[in-house]
Amino acid sequence: xxxxxxxxxxxxxxxxxxxxxxxxxxxxxxxxxxxxxxxxxxxxxxxxxxxxxxxxxxxxxxxxxxxxxxxxxxxxxxxxxxxxxxxxxxxxxxxxxxxxxxxxxxxxxxxxxxxxxxxxxxxxxxxxxxxxxxxxxxxxxxxxxxxxxxxxxxxxxxxxxxxxxxxxxxxxxxxxxxxxxxxxxxxxxxxxxxxxxxxxxxxxxx
Amino acid sequence: xxxxxxxxxxxxxxxxxxxxxxxxxxxxxxxxxxxxxxxxxxxxxxxxxxxxxxxxxxxxxxxxxxxxxxxxxxxxxxxxxxxxxxxxxxxxxxxxxxxxxxxxxxxxxxxxxxxxxxxxxxxxxxxxxxxxxxxxxxxxxxxxxxxxxxxxxxxxxxxxxxxxxxxxxxxxxxxxxxxxxxxxxxxxxxxxxxxxxxxxxxxxxxxxxxxxxxxxxxxxxxxxxxxxxxxxxxxxxxxxxxxxxxxxxxxxxxxxxxxxxxxxxxxxxxxxxxxxxxxxxxxxxxxxxxxxxxxxxxxxxxxxxxxxxxxxxxxxxxxxxxxxxxxxxxxxxxxxxxxxxxxxxxxxxxxxxxxxxxxxxxxxxxxxxxxxxxxxxxxxxxxxxxxxxxxxxxxxxx
Numbered sequence: 001x002x003x004x005x006x007x008x009x010x011x012x013x014x015x016x017x018x019x020x021x022x023x024x025x026x027x028x029x030x031x032x033x034x035x036x037x038x039x040x041x042x043x044x045x046x047x048x049x050x051x052x053x054x055x056x057x058x059x060x061x062x063x064x065x066x067x068x069x070x071x072x073x074x075x076x077x078x079x080x081x082x083x084x085x086x087x088x089x090x091x092x093x094x095x096x097x098x099x100x101x102x103x104x105x106x107x108x109x110x111x112x113x114x115x116x117x118x119x120x121x122x123x124x125x126x127x128x129x130x131x132x133x134x135x136x137x138x139x140x141x142x143x144x145x146x147x148x149x150x151x152x153x154x155x156x157x158x159x160x161x162x163x164x165x166x167x168x169x170x171x172x173x174x175x176x177x178x179x180x181x182x183x184x185x186x187x188x189x190x191x192x193x194x195x196x197x198x199x200x201x202x203x204x205x206x
Numbered sequence: 207x208x209x210x211x212x213x214x215x216x217x218x219x220x221x222x223x224x225x226x227x228x229x230x231x232x233x234x235x236x237x238x239x240x241x242x243x244x245x246x247x248x249x250x251x252x253x254x255x256x257x258x259x260x261x262x263x264x265x266x267x268x269x270x271x272x273x274x275x276x277x278x279x280x281x282x283x284x285x286x287x288x289x290x291x292x293x294x295x296x297x298x299x300x301x302x303x304x305x306x307x308x309x310x311x312x313x314x315x316x317x318x319x320x321x322x323x324x325x326x327x328x329x330x331x332x333x334x335x336x337x338x339x340x341x342x343x344x345x346x347x348x349x350x351x352x353x354x355x356x357x358x359x360x361x362x363x364x365x366x367x368x369x370x371x372x373x374x375x376x377x378x379x380x381x382x383x384x385x386x387x388x389x390x391x392x393x394x395x396x397x398x399x400x401x402x403x404x405x406x407x408x409x410x411x412x413x414x415x416x417x418x419x420x421x422x423x424x425x426x427x428x429x430x431x432x433x434x435x436x437x438x439x440x441x442x443x444x445x446x447x448x449x450x451x452x453x454x455x456x457x458x459x460x461x462x463x464x465x466x467x468x469x470x471x472x473x474x475x476x477x478x479x480x481x482x483x484x485x486x487x488x489x490x491x492x493x494x495x496x497x498x499x500x501x502x503x504x505x506x507x508x509x510x511x512x513x514x515x516x517x518x519x520x521x522x523x524x525x526x527x528x529x530x531x532x533x534x535x536x537x538x539x540x541x542x543x544x545x546x547x548x549x550x551x552x553x554x555x556x557x558x559x560x561x562x563x564x565x566x567x568x569x570x571x572x573x574x575x576x577x578x579x580x581x582x583x584x585x586x587x588x589x590x591x592x593x594x595x596x597x598x599x600x601x602x603x604x
């Protein structure tokens with residue numbers, strides 16, 4: 001019969017129409033910005049620099065605790081080249097107590113960044129991670145879109161808040177590294193002490 | 207492969223794909239009196255899939271000549287890729303065919319793996335198949351939706367398709383962190399290991415997909431208006447399809463049995479049992495039907511892959527993702543992307559960047575036969591024929 005297919009199709013739409021009153025699953029619209037869907041833990045939008053809070057309350061705490069050592073790997077690997085880093089002339093101690101360079105300038109251009117997270121993957125120091133904040137629009141076309149290191153610096157606590165699983169893994173890895181470095185330092189100190197102790201009697205025997 | 211005697215079948219009178227294009231005399235003689243009307247469709251025609259222009263010459267309602275104009279979305283992808291490292295090109299491939307980023311990742315990863323001789327762990331291969339087939343499903347679902355929308359049925363089928371696509375995109379987001387710009391595959395595996403919860407969620411979603419194909423079938427396949435509009439429209443003869451290098455559902459709708467998953471046997475596709483649907487009328491309706499049937503075959507593959515997925519690493523532990531220099535040489539990695547054969551051709555001169563980086567986009571090559579399908583058709587059918595090619599301009603212009 002001509003029109004049978006159309007009627008069959010209309011029955012399908014009627015089923016969907018009626019279904020949207022019964023089944024909550026069919027109501028797919030969310031009234032953003034009043035209602036928000038929680039983002040997935042893996043969601044990534046824009047990178048930020050992780051710092052370890054050392055003396056909370058100190059205004060320059062973020063600068064002292066930045067994990068970034070200005071190795072510039074992310075700047076080199078960034079596909080659209082939106083990271084700009086200036087390396088410091090002097091060094092300061094990092095979380096492991098090692099003397100390291102630090103970035104005097106670390107800018108990321110929001111308008112160019114394509115949220116690919118290659119910088120996160122190539123960073124050997126766990127210093128740059130992805131944020132899930134997506135409301136980044138601004139009325140300032142030039143300065144407002146170039147985020148400097150103050151704007152990019154966020155604490156490790158914040159990282160734990162947005163990516164709990166990943167941050168726990170990173171912390172475990174860093175703690176292991178620190179333990180290894182401590183053990184090495186202790187072994188070196190012991191060896192030095194032993195050598196000194198060994199050298200003393202020898203020297204005394206002369 | 208098909209049994210068609212491809213070379214003997216070229217009859218100069220029936221094959222219309224000549225390189226001189228626009229300047230050649232019209233193949234269909236205008237009948238009656240009066241002048242031809244030239245219409246520039248696009249570059250912002252709402253029902254075209256992006257910035258694309260067709261210069262159409264009309265005799266009344268009939269199309270006498272049609273010249274596609276490409277290049278509005280050219281982004282210099284290939285030249286950029288030659289100046290940056292192998293890894294840094296990976297996120298750019300997401301933006302080729304932005305409806306199916308994961309298959310683009312896959313083809314590029316395959317090409318680099320061939321170049322460097324890297325192995326991919328078993329779990330990663332299974333994951334690639336699962337993600338590839340999910341991508342194929344959502345691509346075909348939305349392409350059917352768009353096709354029907356181009357016929358004037360604004361909304362309903364497309365909305366149903368997008369409802370289903372949303373579930374799949376949620377899976378992508380949970381795993382890769384992004385809905386469309388996934389940047390997930392790496393040379394020698396995949397970036398992150400999915401949790402057991404993600405796999406369970408995927409099984410649940412896949413179990414619901416068959417119902418969607420049934421729904422589309424009931425909604426559209428028997429619809430008399432759809433049949434009247436699409437049957438016998440936009441016929442692409444198999445000889446022309448083969449000679450023009452058309453691939454994917456377009457080629458199979460023309461009755462040529464050529465699926466790279468079967469003929470090339472890349473990845474682990476030889477472990478799964480699935481069929482390759484073929485068309486026998488070579489028209490727009492066949493292209494719609496092929497996509498519907500392929501969606502069902504994808505579900506079969508997904509079910510098998512999700513059942514068998516083994517444990518283990520998703521990344522070859524020896525693989526380096528950055529700072530490697532492949533030996534001088536060349537490699538071509540190709541896969542059956544949802545739109546056809548997607549290939550990446552790489553030449554290495556031993557440096558950290560590819561010396562030459564070439565993309566073989568299925569959309570562009572499938573689009574070259576547009577004029578041959580549209581000649582003699584009505585103006586309103588041109589949009590429909592164009593929709594049945596299933597293109598994404600990000601891939602056409604690169």
